[in-house]
Amino acid sequence: SAVISQKPSRDICQRGTSLTIQCQVDSQVTMMFWYRQQPGQSLTLIATANQGSEATYESGFVIDKFPISRPNLTFSTLTVSNMSPEDSSIYLCSVAPGQLDYGYTFGSGTRLTVV
């Protein structure tokens, strides 16, 4: 299965600023996903990132707040814009299986604290 490198692993940011999270995959993948995991909670899908097209956002998430780039088949970024303390969460990228019988693979996540 794919190996995902996610950066930064953690950050503490001032409210009102923005943070860009990077996700690098060791192989070409069609679909990449971004999730948010609020403290003590489950994972919620933010958006699906397709190479060469606009990301598809889930209900409750908007492009102005969470702009996503997908410049090629191995890389994506998620920006958390104009942060507030409510944005403090773990953000995870994930890739879809490229073969039968493999589940989605996740990066190790970015732990964001907004102060």
Add this chain to the structure above:
Amino acid sequence: GQQLNQSPQSMFIQEGEDVSMNCTSSSIFNTWLWYKQDPGEGPVLLIALYKAGELTSNGRLTAQFGITRKDSFLNISASIPSDVGIYFCAGQLYAGGTSYGKLTFGQGTILTVHP
């Protein structure tokens, strides 16, 4: 939208005991996945289930895809301290090949194993 109800929310067991957790859904899924998340890490796939009624094992782990396609369970036999973590079920509407569907996650089961 779809919701997964995962239970129990937490478990405190002695080393060597067996563990069982389950997920139920209000709608059907084509695929059920079980993940484990350790602190500071992303979820790691444990077992993937693709067919109603399927029973699959991975070492001490056994999972089943319910006949109705609306539920799944995970059993861990003879628990050991390294089984500690958060276990998530996830349902997916599409299965296999390069097609994909969004993952919907359960709330998670926090497992604590006392030596």
